[in-house]
Amino acid sequence: MHCESLQTDCYSQMLPHSRTRFSNIFAQRSHFLSSHLLQFKLYFSTSSSFKGSRCIKDEDCDDFLPWLRRKSGVEISSVLSNGKSDFGRSLYASKPVATGDCILRVPYNVQLASDNLHPQIDSLLIEDVGHVSRLAIVILLEQKKGQDSAWGPYVTRLPQPWEMHNTIFWTRDELEMIRQSPVYFETINFQAQIEKEFLSISSVLNHFPASLEDITLQDFMHAYALVGSRAWGSNNGVSLIPFADFLNHDGEAEASVLSNDDKQISEVISDRDYASGEQVFITYGKFSNATLLLDFGFTLPSNKHDQVQMQLSIPLHDPLHMMKSELLKRHYLPAGKDANQLSSTWDTFTIKEVKSARGKGRGIPQSLRAFARVLCCTSRQELHELALEAAQHDGRLARRPFEDTNQEMQAHKNLLSWVTELIGEYESSVKSLEYQSSHSASESFALRRQMARDLLTGELRVLKSAAAWLDAYCTRLLAETTVDDEALMSL
Numbered sequence: 143m144h145c146e147s148l149q150t151d152c153y154s155q156m157l158p159h160s161r162t163r164f165s166n167i168f169a170q171r172s173h174f175l176s177s178h179l180l181q182f183k184l185y186f187s188t189s190s191s192f193k194g195s196r197c198i199k200d201e202d203c204d205d206f207l208p209w210l211r212r213k214s215g216v217e218i219s220s221v222l223s224n225g226k227s228d229f230g231r232s233l234y235a236s237k238p239v240a241t242g243d244c245i246l247r248v249p250y251n252v253q254l255a256s257d258n259l260h261p262q263i264d265s266l267l268i269e270d271v272g273h274v275s276r277l278a279i280v281i282l283l284e285q286k287k288g289q290d291s292a293w294g295p296y297v298t299r300l301p302q303p304w305e306m307h308n309t310i311f312w313t314r315d316e317l318e319m320i321r322q323s324p325v326y327f328e329t330i331n332f333q334a335q336i337e338k339e340f341l342s343i344s345s346v347l348n349h350f351p352a353s354l355e356d357i358t359l360q361d362f363m364h365a366y367a368l369v370g371s372r373a374w375g376s377n378n379g380v381s382l383i384p385f386a387d388f389l390n391h392d393g394e395a396e397a398s399v400l401s402n403d404d405k406q407i408s409e410v411i412s413d414r415d416y417a418s419g420e421q422v423f424i425t426y427g428k429f430s431n432a433t434l435l436l437d438f439g440f441t442l443p444s445n446k447h448d449q450v451q452m453q454l455s456i457p458l459h460d461p462l463h464m465m466k467s468e469l470l471k472r473h474y475l476p477a478g479k480d481a482n483q484l485s486s487t488w489d490t491f492t493i494k495e496v497k498s499a500r501g502k503g504r505g506i507p508q509s510l511r512a513f514a515r516v517l518c519c520t521s522r523q524e525l526h527e528l529a530l531e532a533a534q535h536d537g538r539l540a541r542r543p544f545e546d547t548n549q550e551m552q553a554h555k556n557l558l559s560w561v562t563e564l565i566g567e568y569e570s571s572v573k574s575l576e577y578q579s580s581h582s583a584s585e586s587f588a589l590r591r592q593m594a595r596d597l598l599t600g601e602l603r604v605l606k607s608a609a610a611w612l613d614a615y616c617t618r619l620l621a622e623t624t625v626d627d628e629a630l631m632s633l
């Protein structure tokens with residue numbers, strides 16, 4: 143199958159959209175630019191780690207593609223087949239694929255969206271019940287219908303609860319392994335969010351005793367996680383795209399799926415050649431292991447999108463505590479959104495990996511350095527001057543280095559010591575994972591422990607890169623002061 147060239151008016155990504163209202167660290171992440179041409183951006187793998195990855199034929203799914211073809215009335219794919227791999231169900235190239243080939247095409251009429259919800263149920267749900275919950279109810283209803291479901295071949299192929307490793311399914315002991323990471327509290331908040339959504343829908347479900355009455359919180363949580371780990375955003379909310387949602391993720395991938403509102407189809411275009419038998423991957427977005435673990439239940443061994451959330455506070459014994467916190471709050475600007483949509487508050491900062499200790503330090507947010515500068519002030523006068531400087535420039539506080547090099551160095555040394563302290567905590571958490579007995583561990587526990595290790599070591603790597611940059615910055619400042627002192631002495 144060949145695609146005509148498609149414009150790229152707008153795009154989105156796999157939709158980890160669920161943790162929103164109750165989340166204090168992550169915020170809503172999916173959004174669409176309005177356009178007649180809706181483009182979902184999915185990427186094909188080019189990374190060496192995934193290249194050549196093979197999967198075996200999934201005999202359980204032999205009837206899946208013919209069923210979807212009959213249901214849609216069109217060819218879905220002539221080059222991909224259902225397979226099984228270490229990552230669960232997968233798709234592989236059943237024939238050689240060339241760059242630019244359109245390898246699958248799924249019409250909207252065979253996609254499951256929240257507007258597939260029975261109008262009677264839909265009308266009873268309060269507005270607060272979001273698209274994810276509505277689509278979760280659609281899945282539950284279809285699963286309840288069993289043989290009578292028009293979506294049976296699809297809903298019965300979705301992963302079972304015990305095959306899913308999103309942290310909301312982890313036991314208390316398992317969660318303890320990641321207590322050091324913000325993912326720990328995020329998981330607890332997320333569980334509370336789902337429970338709250340379940341409470342608000344269960345009174346409605348009780349109106350339909352024949353089909354929905356006995357749905358438990360666990361059932362709902364499972365369906366909710368299914369939507370969260372395999373739906374894409376659309377103009378209509380969220381949609382499950384059967385067949386396309388058997389594609390697994392590779393963070394290095396670079397190709398896209400376009401969904402065309404005019405033609406009412408979603409399609410996937412290969413950006414590389416595939417040999418017959420190779421597993422085809424896409425990327426769900428530029429997600430950190432924190433996001434992958436929470437929303438998708440897996441991690442990547444080395445994830446370049448990892449980041450760390452750092453929360454700082456002004457010491458209560460600081461005589462300027464009130465003035466500093468008021469100043470910081472007043473000048474706080476929310477951070478721009480990224481794929482992980484970590485929301486920052488005035489005292490919360492997201493650090494990304496700093497590529498070069500000698501470079502510009504991209505990855506250490508300016509707002510964090512500003513916080514350190516404010517904390518370093520020792521008089522009201524200094525704080526007034528910072529506020530004045532902000533008013534005279536772009537309104538942002540303490541974004542310029544202090545004129546006094548020693549003060550600038552002190553601010554960054556403080557920052558370095560906080561990061562170093564955090565590194566110590568992460569290192570002991572990683573070490574304690576080694577003491578978790580592997581002999582008696584179930585397969586699932588061993589897998590989750592590996593995911594905990596990927597998460598913590600990724601965040602640790604980011605912190606170490608930040609420490610190296612801060613250290614190099616302080617050394618540079620020290621060299622400057624030494625040169626200045628020597629120049630003074632020679633006068």
Ligand SMILES: C[S@@+](CC[C@H](N)C(=O)[O-])C[C@H]1O[C@@H](n2cnc3c(N)ncnc32)[C@H](O)[C@@H]1O
Nearest residue numbers: 229230231371372387388389390391438439440
């Ligand atoms: C959209 S589905 C892909 C199809 C899925 N493997 C299945 O069995 O239906 C997303 C899920 O696939 C799994 N997955 C995708 N990419 C993965 C990867 N690189 N490593 C491990 N698991 C992966 C995760 O369980 C994730 O929640």
